[in-house]
Structures are given as structure tokens and as C-alpha cells.
Amino acid sequence: MSGGRFLTGQFFMMGDEACAEGAIAAGCRFFAGYPITPATEIAERMSRRLPEVGGIYIQMEDELASMAAVLGASWAGVKAMTATSGPGFSLMMENLGLGIMTETPCVVVNVQRGAPSTGLPTLVGQGDMMQARWGSHGPYEIIALSPSSPQELFDLTIKAFNLAEKYRTPVLVMTDAEVGHITEKVAIPPPEEVEIFPRRKATVPPEEYLPFEPDEDCVPPMVNFGEGYRIHVTGLTHDERGYPVTDDPQAQERLVRRLIEKIRRNREDIIELEERGLDDAEVVVLSYGISARAALWPIEMARREGIRVGYLRLITVWPFPEGRIRELAGKVKAFVVPEINYGQIALEVERCAAGQAEVILVPHAGGDIHKPERVLEAIRVGQGIG
Amino acid sequence: MIQNIEASLIVSERHPMDEILREDRLPHIWCPGCGLGTALTCFIAALHESGLDLDKLAVVSGIGCTGRVAGYVKLDSFHTTHGRAIPFATGLKLANPELKVVVFSGDGDLIAIGGNHLIRAARRNLDMTVICVNNFNYGMTGGQVGPTTPLGARTTTSPYGNFEHPFNLPHLAAASGAVYVARWTTLHVRRLEKAIGEALAKRGFSFVEVISPCPVGYGRRQEKRQREGLDTMRYYHDRSTIRHGVDPKEADITLNGEIVVGKFVDIEKPTFRDLLNQTIGETIGRERRVEGGEWRARGKGRRAKVGRAEIRLTGIGGQGIISAGYILGKAAAIYDGRNTVLTQSYGPEARGGASTAQVIISDEPIWYPRLIAPSVLTAMSQEGWNEYCRELGEGSLAIIEEDLVEPGFLPKGARLVSIPATRIAEGLGRSIVANVVMLGFVAAVTDVVSVEAMREAVRTSVPKGTEELNLRAFERGYEYGLKREGVSSGEEG
Numbered sequence: 001m002s003g004g005r006f007l008t009g010q011f012f013m014m015g016d017e018a019c020a021e022g023a024i025a026a027g028c029r030f031f032a033g034y035p036i037t038p039a040t041e042i043a044e045r046m047s048r049r050l051p052e053v054g055g056i057y058i059q060m061e062d063e064l065a066s067m068a069a070v071l072g073a074s075w076a077g078v079k080a081m082t083a084t085s086g087p088g089f090s091l092m093m094e095n096l097g098l099g100i101m102t103e104t105p106c107v108v109v110n111v112q113r114g115a116p117s118t119g120l121p122t123l124v125g126q127g128d129m130m131q132a133r134w135g136s137h138g139p140y141e142i143i144a145l146s147p148s149s150p151q152e153l154f155d156l157t158i159k160a161f162n163l164a165e166k167y168r169t170p171v172l173v174m175t176d177a178e179v180g181h182i183t184e185k186v187a188i189p190p191p192e193e194v195e196i197f198p199r200r201k202a203t204v205p206p207e208e209y210l211p212f213e214p215d216e217d218c219v220p221p222m223v224n225f226g227e228g229y230r231i232h233v234t235g236l237t238h239d240e241r242g243y244p245v246t247d248d249p250q251a252q253e254r255l256v257r258r259l260i261e262k263i264r265r266n267r268e269d270i271i272e273l274e275e276r277g278l279d280d281a282e283v284v285v286l287s288y289g290i291s292a293r294a295a296l297w298p299i300e301m302a303r304r305e306g307i308r309v310g311y312l313r314l315i316t317v318w319p320f321p322e323g324r325i326r327e328l329a330g331k332v333k334a335f336v337v338p339e340i341n342y343g344q345i346a347l348e349v350e351r352c353a354a355g356q357a358e359v360i361l362v363p364h365a366g367g368d369i370h371k372p373e374r375v376l377e378a379i380r381v382g383q384g385i386g
Numbered sequence: 387m388i389q390n391i392e393a394s395l396i397v398s399e400r401h402p403m404d405e406i407l408r409e410d411r412l413p414h415i416w417c418p419g420c421g422l423g424t425a426l427t428c429f430i431a432a433l434h435e436s437g438l439d440l441d442k443l444a445v446v447s448g449i450g451c452t453g454r455v456a457g458y459v460k461l462d463s464f465h466t467t468h469g470r471a472i473p474f475a476t477g478l479k480l481a482n483p484e485l486k487v488v489v490f491s492g493d494g495d496l497i498a499i500g501g502n503h504l505i506r507a508a509r510r511n512l513d514m515t516v517i518c519v520n521n522f523n524y525g526m527t528g529g530q531v532g533p534t535t536p537l538g539a540r541t542t543t544s545p546y547g548n549f550e551h552p553f554n555l556p557h558l559a560a561a562s563g564a565v566y567v568a569r570w571t572t573l574h575v576r577r578l579e580k581a582i583g584e585a586l587a588k589r590g591f592s593f594v595e596v597i598s599p600c601p602v603g604y605g606r607r608q609e610k611r612q613r614e615g616l617d618t619m620r621y622y623h624d625r626s627t628i629r630h631g632v633d634p635k636e637a638d639i640t641l642n643g644e645i646v647v648g649k650f651v652d653i654e655k656p657t658f659r660d661l662l663n664q665t666i667g668e669t670i671g672r673e674r675r676v677e678g679g680e681w682r683a684r685g686k687g688r689r690a691k692v693g694r695a696e697i698r699l700t701g702i703g704g705q706g707i708i709s710a711g712y713i714l715g716k717a718a719a720i721y722d723g724r725n726t727v728l729t730q731s732y733g734p735e736a737r738g739g740a741s742t743a744q745v746i747i748s749d750e751p752i753w754y755p756r757l758i759a760p761s762v763l764t765a766m767s768q769e770g771w772n773e774y775c776r777e778l779g780e781g782s783l784a785i786i787e788e789d790l791v792e793p794g795f796l797p798k799g800a801r802l803v804s805i806p807a808t809r810i811a812e813g814l815g816r817s818i819v820a821n822v823v824m825l826g827f828v829a830a831v832t833d834v835v836s837v838e839a840m841r842e843a844v845r846t847s848v849p850k851g852t853e854e855l856n857l858r859a860f861e862r863g864y865e866y867g868l869k870r871e872g873v874s875s876g877e878e879g
Contacts, residue, residue, distance in 0.1 A: 012716035012726070030481050032473075051666040056480045061506040065473035068466060072446075072477025075464065076485065080477065098467050122731075182755055183712065183728035185719040225462040225478060226485045228441040232408070232457055234465035243411060244457060244465075296753035372754060 006053070006191050013186040015150040015179045016041035016083075019109055020049060021186070022157030023081050025194050028107070029055035030080035032069035034062055034088060037121040038177040039111040042083035063088035067095035067108070074099075074106045075233070077199070077224030079161055083109035085177075086128055087118060089135070096170055097136030098235045100259065103212070103220065105164035105199070107157065109173040111180040112340075114366035124178040125366035126289060126340035132172050133318050139256055141263035143270055144172040144318040148293040150184045156315070162197035163270060167262055168219050174317060176340070178290040178369060199224075206230065210240040212255075218262035263319055271321050274313040277303075281310030282333045283382035286325070286349055288314040290369055291338045298375040307383045309336075317345065325352035334382030338362035338370045358385050403430045406440070408460045415454060417525075419605075419615025421572035421598030425519050426455055428575055428596075429490065432582035443486045446475040448495035451526045451600075452519040455490040469500030472507045475514050483659060486586065487513075493520040497553055498533040508562035508591045510658040515585045515592045518555060521600035529603030536641040540607045556634035559593035560651045566592035567634060567651035572599065573622040574647060581649060590657045597622070597645060610642055694748040695834040697762040698777075699824075700770030701787075703732060703741045706821035707766065711743025713825055713843045714835060718747040721839030727752045740769055747834055762832055764824060765791050766807070783832060787824065803831050803870060810862050814855065822848070822856045823863035830867025837864060 007021055020042050023031070031046040033039075047057040056073070060066040066082045073080035084092060089110045099106055114120025115127045128135075132144045143163050147153040153175055160171040202209050202221040211231045214220045223229040236244035237252045245251035263270065274292075276299075278284065283302075285295045292313040302309045312328070314321065329335075334357055337346040346361040353359055362378045364370055407430070416422045433440065440461060447456035449468035456463035462485075466474045471489045479487040489496070496504050496518050507514065523541050524530040531544040534555065538547045556567045566588040570578040578596060585592035599605060599619065605612030612618040622645065629637075630648040637646040656664070697714065701707040708730050719726035727746045732739060746752050759779055765771035766787040778784055780799035788804035796802050805827045811820040822844060829840045841860065848856040 010720055012712065012719045012728070030477065032477060051669075056662075058476070058480060060473060060476075061502050064470060065476070065503055065506070068470040068473035069477030069480075071466075072464075072474040072479075073481035074477075076478045076481035078481035080481065094467050095470060098470075102464075178755065181729065183715060183730075184726065224482075225444045225464075226442050226482055230441070230461050232463045232465070234457060235467060236465065243408075290755075294754050296751075300753075369754075369756065 007188050008190045009188060011186050011188065012183060013150055014041060014181060014183045015147075015153045015175065016111065016181065017045045018150040018154040018186045019083065019157050019173065019175070019180070020045035021188060022154035023107065023161070024049055024053055024055075025154070025188065025191065026079065026158040026161035027196055028079045028081050028161060029053065030070070030073035030078045031055070031057050031082065032060050032066040032073070032080070033082045033084065034060055034066050036085045036088045038113055038180050039083045039085045039088075039109065041180070042109060042111070063091035064095065067092040067099070070106045070108075071095060071099050071102070071104045074104045075225050077226075079105070079165075081107040081109065081161075083111065085111050085113045085121075086115045086125070089128055089131065093131070093135040097138060097140070099170040100136065100140045100142070101235045102233050103168040103222075103259070104170065105168055105222075106170050107160045107164055107173060108170055109157070109175065112174065112176040120367050122177065123367040124176050124290060124340055124369060126176055126291060127344070127366060129174060129317060129339070129341065129344040132174050139260065141260045142172060142318050143167065143169060143263065143316070144174045146174050146288040146314060146317045147179055148289050148313065149179060150182055150186050152315075153179060154186050154188065158194060162195070165197045165199050166219070167266065167270075168200065168222060169263070172318075174289070176290050202229070211242040212238060213240040214258060214262070218258050218265060267319050267323075270316055270319060272315040273321055273324060274311070274315060276311040278310035278312065278328065280308050283307060283309045283336060283379050284312050284328055284332050284334070285309060285336045285338070285375065285379065286312045286314070287338050288317050288345065291340055294369045294372070295338055295375050298372040298379060301372065301376050302379040302383075305380075307379055309379050309383075314345070320348050320352070322352045325349060326354070329353040329356040332357050333385045334358040334360055336360045336362060336375065336378045336382050338364070338375050338378070340364045340366050340369065358382065402434060403427070406430045406433060406460055408458055411458055414458055416451060417602045419599055419601040419618075420451070420525075421521065421596070421600075421615065422451060422455070422519060424572040424575060425452075425517070425578070425596045425598060426458065428579040429455075429517060429582055430459070431579045432586060435579070435583050436586050438486055438586065442484055443488065444475075444478055446471045446478065446487065446489050448491040448500060449526075450492040450495045450524065451521075452490065452492035453495055469495055469498070470503065471495065472500060472503040472516065476507060476512055479512060479514055480659075483513075487515070488586070489514060489516045491518065492525070493518060493522070493534045493555070494524045494532045497555065497558070501533065505558070505562040508559055508564045508593070511563055511565060511590045511655055513590055513657045513659060515582075515588070515594070517582065517585075517594050517596060519596045519598045520555060521598045521604060523600060523604040525600045525603040529600075529607065534639070536639055536643075538641045539604070540609070541604065542607075552639065554635065554638045555595045556593070556637050556650050560634045563591065563655070564593045564651060565590035565653050565655050568593075568649040569595040569597065569637065569647050571597040571622040571626055571645065571647060573619050573626070577647075584649070584652070588652075590655060597647075608641070694746065694750065694752075694758075695762070696757045696760045697745045697747070697764065697828075697832075697834060698742060698757060698760045698774055699745070699764045699766075700740070700742045700774055701766030702769070703739045704737045705741065705766050706818065707741040708732070708743050709847070710821040710825055711745055713822070713840070713847045714828065715745045716847060717835045717839035717843035718745070721842045722836050724749060725752050727755045729755055740767075740773070742770065742774075762828070762834065764828060766820070766824065768792065785824070785828060785831065787820070803867075805863065805866055805870070807863065810866065811859060814859055814862065816855060819856055819859035822859040823866075826860040826863025826865075827867040829860075830864045831870070
């Protein structure tokens with residue numbers, strides 16, 4: 001497209017910038033955020049690009065406000081996003097829960113850095129993976145994607161928006177300082193080649209509409225504020241009308257179970273994995289994001305040593321691909337799980353492997369990626385089992 | 387028989403406010419004597435009078451007794467988390483400017499936990515109306531001290547009397563930038579209704595404080611007891627004074643003291659949206675530099691396969707090290723069509739700290755994004771050289787800015803070439819292009835990237851209007867490299 005409104009072409013682009021471009025390609029026209037390393041480049045690019053495509057950028061007073069504004073924009077009918085890193089992600093947790101409870105489509109990007117607390121602002125970490133899963137209070141399911149290159153940050157940001165609309169839920173893009181700050185070639189297709197899942201709009205007139213009555217796949221069609229439906233939306237437990245019901249455990253059961261079921265029942269559709277060499281594998285390196293990508297080198301070394309090692313990369317981290325891991329656990333000796341934390345996803349792998357295969361965590365406190373030798377050594381240990 | 391007729395008459399006569407109330411949610415949860423019913427009635431009456439399109443009206447509440455207002459109005463309404471009604475409303479209003487957005491919440495929600503958002507929305511002059519019902523305590527949780535509790539007042543968490551200075555809300559809103567500020571009590575129903583009407587009609591951030599009885603949570607605990615709502619209403623009657631236009635800082639509220647009510651602020655000021663449109667409108671449409679890109683990949687560059695080349699560029703912040711890395715990487719990735727990874731590191735200083743860019747170029751996919759064995763080190767600062775020169779190995783090439791770096795030590799098997807890049811750049815009139823002179827030199831003395839690709843990358847990456855200068859700088863560095871080496875750039879880097 002001309003005039004620089006929509007970019008199409010091959011670019012040498014930083015991951016964070018590719019994320020912003022993915023959002024714009026997906027139709028995101030509202031960004032509310034607060035500056036934080038290493039996610040600031042996303043906000044900077046959105047502040048420049050959104051006005052060019054008729055969108056709104058607003059720098060809020062903090063991350064609590066950013067998340068709230070994103071939900072507000074979504075109910076106005078505009079695709080909305082925020083981007084942050086650990087400390088800001090912590091502040092967003094309460095309103096993330098509001099987004100889940102009110103079934104508000106939106107995207108939250110977390111460019112993870114070294115932590116806990118202020119930690120290592122400019123350096124890599126993957127320590128927020130369980131926070132992504134459980135960080136807001138209460139029982140719920142969440143969708144989280146983990147890109148491992150700038151190109152994938154572009155692609156998965158689009159996918160995140162599509163899943164958010166399809167399942168009416170906030171979707172997390174759990175990237176990290178490494179992927180966010182790498183600059184690589186990013187191919188941006190022409191707008192007509194970008195697949196967009198539009199908002200699931202109600203087709204019945206206002207008097208027949210129940211805002212939280214689900215379709216067959218557990219997801220209720222939506223209306224935007226200002227369309228004459230005059231609906232009430234609350235973070236309290238509510239019935240199909242959207243009215244608070246705070247004294248009835250059955251209403252709680254019905255609502256919360258549906259919020260969980262709409263993700264669980266549609267796992268097959270949501271989960272995306274990258275698999276290499278699993279057919280004959282005795283050891284599987286299972287990882288995500290930058291740690292998965294970097295592990296391909298030690299995997300190559302191990303293969304040269306004659307070790308039958310395969311590769312399973314979680315592009316979708318949540319919901320967790322339990323089925324595939326259970327299946328593999330029956331066939332392989334060990335899973336090697338490098339991650340830049342002290343064991344988060346490894347615990348899930350252990351749960352699914354259920355003693356059928358060993359799980360070897362390759363931990364890292366953060367600030368750097370794994371040295372290939374450490375992963376190679378773990379693969380050798382896995383090979384030696386049994 | 388007569389009774390039946392009367393009954394049917396009553397059923398058929400709907401109250402004009404029923405249209406805006408969610409009757410199926412009544413009765414409401416508010417206590418006898420509470421002022422919230424009155425505040426809501428005034429709001430609905432003002433809506434009736436306003437002539438606003440109610441399909442385009444949204445009510446946003448936070449948490450607390452007042453927070454329940456959103457649930458009782460038959461309008462698009464959102465009951466948010468505690469304190470976050472205003473930022474939610476901010477997103478709603480900005481994403482759809484056609485909506486009229488009203489935030490209706492309490493003093494604890496808007497002023498304590500949400501206080502930061504209130505002052506920000508007022509500062510930005512966002513086009514919204516905030517109705518804050520102030521009952522001087524946290525009613526829903528049973529009467530705790532809050533941000534507006536007067537000094538000396540007793541609550542369940544100030545059992546000896548409150549010893550924190552309270553906020554004066556009109557003063558806070560006005561000082562933060564609100565264009566309309568009024569305060570009334572629930573005794574002043576007609577004036578309150580009128581004020582809400584004025585606030586709704588106002589462009590920009592309007593704020594109406596509604597002083598309201600809370601006999602159960604607050605009134606009954608005070609020394610001069612206000613056991614019933616009516617006691618409090620009597621107090622409002624006796625002690626409130628209408629003073630329109632008074633400086634709101636003179637409207638402090640004290641325990642059992644005078645309550646100054648009235649319209650304090652009514653001014654005109656551009657809204658957030660006005661200023662946004664003005665600023666963006668003036669800028670967008672002007673000719674701007676937009677990165678060019680080509681959708682179909684170009685063919686591979688002309689150079690032979692390089693396997694994996696690893697280049698480190700080091701210097702200090704402000705020398706354009708990261709830009710140089712970007713141009714080099716872009717040349718390889720986009721114009722030579724190779725797999726390329728650029729990473730960078732710099733200190734917390736914006737200027738003057740160490741700055742390093744790493745470029746990996748390979749014909750194989752680059753999984754591991756760190757340098758393993760650097761083949762080229764380009765140093766434009768002594769610190770950078772000292773830090774990284776030891777990682778050079780057999781067959782590697784060191785390139786230094788000869789006026790800025792004294793090599794001293796060179797690892798065995800590494801070769802060294804040098805260029806006075808800054809002096810050459812100064813010869814062109816701009817020392818700032820020394821980084822591009824350096825790139826020209828790199829293109830001449832290494833084989834990592836084709837010179838055509840580099841020229842293209844320089845042209846498309848530098849600020850608009852400086853292309854010619856930068857290309858000249860590039861050529862000077864390139865020529866210097868060819869002369870210096872005396873051989874073509876085919877030599878292994």
C-alpha cells in the first residue's frame with residue numbers, strides 16, 4: 001500500500017517493532033501503555049504508526065490504567081493491545097482477570113526480562129510463564145503464545161488478535177528481551193493476505209439478546225457499547241443477562257465452568273506446536289521462545305554424536321499441550337526442558353509425563369540464554385537413562 | 387372491582403424514569419437513609435432533560451456502594467475493578483468518540499485507589515463526566531476511614547477519630563485541570579440535577595461531587611449522631627452555604643462544619659481529542675520517511691557463500707554504532723538475501739556509554755543468536771577494543787579507528803587494518819558520518835556483504851535528506867579500504 005499506511009515487504013526489523021506491525025496488520029487501532037524496558041519499542045512504534053492508520057495511542061499513568069483502557073477500547077468495538085514487561089505485567093493482573101470474566105477480546109504482550117522485582121531491565125528472562133497462567137486471582141484458563149523470532153512476533157501477534165476475537169478472551173504474547181530486541185528479516189504480507197478473525201457480533205435484536213448466552217462452542221456473540229443494546233457488564237459473577245448473581249454457587253459454577261470450557265474444549269484449534277525429528281527420538285528437547293530456538297544448535301551437535309534427539313517447541317504455551325506430551329512420554333526416555341527460570345514449564349511437562357519419562361530441567365536464572373554445552377550435556381544425560 | 391381498576395391504572399402508568407432503570411434488578415442494595423437513590427434520581431432526571439441519545443450513553447462504575455449504579459441503569463454500563471472506572475472510560479471514549487461517557491462512583495473508589503486516574507483524566511481534559519458520591523467513608527465494607535473522612539470523624543478504622551487530612555475534591559479536580567466543577571448535597575436535588583445536566587453538556591472533563599448521607603456506615607458513629615439519613619439531611623440544611631464561583635480551595639469540609647456548595651469552575655479548554663486532532667492532523671500527511679520494503683525476496687547477493695560470519699562493532703553511545711550494525715545487517719538480510727541476526731548492547735547512559743552491535747550473517751538458519759567466534763571486530767573506542775580484542779582468533783580481522791584506538795595487543799593469527807574514519811568524515815564536513823565511513827571500509831576489506839547491498843542499505847536507512855552525504859562517506863571509506871588493502875575485497879575476513 002502506498003503512503004506508508006500499511007507496510008508490505010521485507011524489512012530488517014527488531015522483534016518489538018515487528019510485534020507492533022503485527023498488531024496493526026491484525027487491525028489493532030488502540031494502544032494504551034506505559035514505558036518499560038525492554039517493551040518500550042512496541043509503544044514507540046505504535047505511537048508513530050497508529051495515527052497513520054487512524055488509530056489511537058495513549059500513554060497512561062501506569063499499567064493498571066493501561067490494561068483498563070484496553071478493555072474499555074475493546075468494548076467500544078476497537079481491537080486493542082498493551083505491551084509491558086515483568087513489573088508492569090504484575091500490575092496488569094487484576095484487570096486481566098476483569099478481561100477474562102467479562103470476555104473482552106484484547107492482546108497483552110509481555111517482553112520478559114530478568115526478575116524477580118526490577119531484576120535485569122535490559123536482559124532476558126522467561127520467569128513469568130506461570131504468572132501468565134495463574135497471575136490473576138481465581139480459576140480460569142488463558143491463551144498464551146511464545147514467539148522465537150521477530151517474524152514470529154509479527155505472525156503470532158496477528159494470531160493473538162484472532163484468537164482473542166474467536167474465543168472472546170485476553171490473549172498473552174509471552175516473548176522476551178532476546179526475541180524482542182533481535183533484529184532480523186521480517187516479511188509483511190499485503191493486507192489482503194492477512195487472515196483476520198472478525199468480532200463475533202450478535203445477530204438478534206436488542207430485546208432478544210442475552211449478552212452472556214454462549215454459542216455451541218461456549219463463546220457468546222458480542223455487541224459493542226453504543227449500538228443500542230444497552231447491556232450491563234460486570235466483573236461480578238453474572239448470569240446470561242450480564243446481571244450480578246453473588247449469592248448463588250450454581251451461577252458461579254455455570255459461568256466459571258463455561259469460561260474454562262471455552263478454552264479447554266477448543267484446545268485442538270488453539271494449540272500450535274513445532275516438531276522436529278520426533279519419529280525416532282529417545283530424548284525430546286521441549287522448550288519455547290528463545291530457549292527453544294537456541295537449543296536447535298545443541299540438538300544438531302547431539303545428532304552428530306548419534307543421539308536420537310527430537311524437538312518440540314511450544315508455540316502455544318497455554319493451554320498446555322497435555323495430550324501430545326502424554327503420548328510422547330510413552331515413547332521416549334526423557335524430556336530436556338531448557339527455560340530461563342528455575343522450573344515452570346518443566347513442572348507441567350513432569351505432570352503430563354507422569355513418571356513415564358524423565359524430565360530434565362535445564363534452568364537459568366536469567367540475563368543470558370543457555371550456553372549450548374549445558375543443553376547438550378542434559379541431552380547426553382537423557383540419552384543415558386534406562 | 388374498583389380496586390382492580392385502580393391496580394390496572396397503576397400498572398399502565400409507567401414512571402418516566404422507568405425507561406432508564408433496570409426494573410428487573412430492583413430493589414437495590416442501598417440502605418435506608420442512603421443518599422445514592424437521590425443521586426441516581428437526579429442523574430436520570432438530568433439525562434431526561436439533556437436530550438442525549440441514550441443509545442450512545444455509557445455509564446462506568448468502580449467498586450463500592452456507588453459502584454452499583456452501573457447495574458441499575460438500563461444503558462450500556464460497565465462495572466469495573468476497584469478504582470479503574472476512569473481508565474476504562476478513557477479507553478471507551480477514545481475508541482468511540484461518539485459515546486457520551488459518565489463515570490459514576492464513590493469517594494473511596496475514585497479518590498483513594500483510583501486517585502491517580504482522576505487527576506490524569508482531568509489533566510488530559512478527557513471528554514467525560516465524573517459523578518463522585520462522597521459519603522466520607524467506605525460504606526460497602528462497613529464504614530472504614532477514607533480519603534475524604536473529616537479530621538476527628540470516627541469510623542471502624544479510625545476508632546479514636548481520624549487524624550489524616552482529607553482531600554477537598556473540588557479543589558483537587560480544579561487543580562488537576564477539570565473544566566467544570568460543582569458540589570451539591572443530596573438535599574439540593576434540583577440544583578444537583580441542574581449541575582449534572584451542565585456537566586453532561588460540557589465538552590471536556592466535568593466533575594460533580596455529591597455529598598451524601600451514610601447513616602449506617604458513618605453518621606451513627608459520630609459524636610453528634612446522625613442516626614438516620616434525615617438527621618444528616620437536617621445537617622446539610624443547617625450548615626450548607628451556596629457560594630458559586632468561590633475558589634474551591636476555600637471549600638474544605640470539616641466535621642460538623644460548614645459545607646460550601648455551588649458551581650466552582652466552568653471554563654473552556656481544548657480537550658484531549660482536540661489537541662490530538664490538531665497535533666496529528668498537522669503532522670500526518672506531511673511527507674514522512676517510511677521504511678521501504680519489497681514483498682518478493684531479492685535474489686542472493688553476488689558474493690560467494692560465507693558460511694557463518696560474525697561481526698562485532700563497538701564504540702561509545704553517540705557514534706552511531708547501532709545504526710552501523712543496522713545498515714550492515716540490512717544489507718546482508720534484505721539486499722544480499724542472507725540469514726542475518728543483529729543484536730545490540732549498551733549501557734544505561736543515553737550518550738557516552740559503551741555501545742556494541744553484533745551481526746551474524748549465514749547461509750544456514752541462525753538458531754543461536756550469540757557470537758561464537760567473531761570473524762571481524764570493528765572498534766571505534768579504546769574501551770571497546772580493550773573489552774573485545776581478546777576474542778579474536780585465527781584468521782579474524784580487526785578494524786580500528788586509528789585516531790581513537792591504540793591496539794597495543796593483537797591475538798595471534800588475527801590481522802589488523804586501520805582507518806582514520808573520523809578525520810575522513812570531518813573532511814566531508816560532518817564527523818557524525820564516521821560510522822558510515824567505517825562501513826565503507828568494512829565493505830572493502832571484508833567479504834561479509836556485497837558493496838552494492840551496502841550502498842542500498844545506506845541509502846534506505848539514513849535520515850531523509852542525508853543520503854548523499856552518507857553515500858559519499860561510504861564511498862570514501864570504501865576507496866580508502868581498497869587502496870589500503872591493495873587487493874580486492876575477496877580476501878577472507
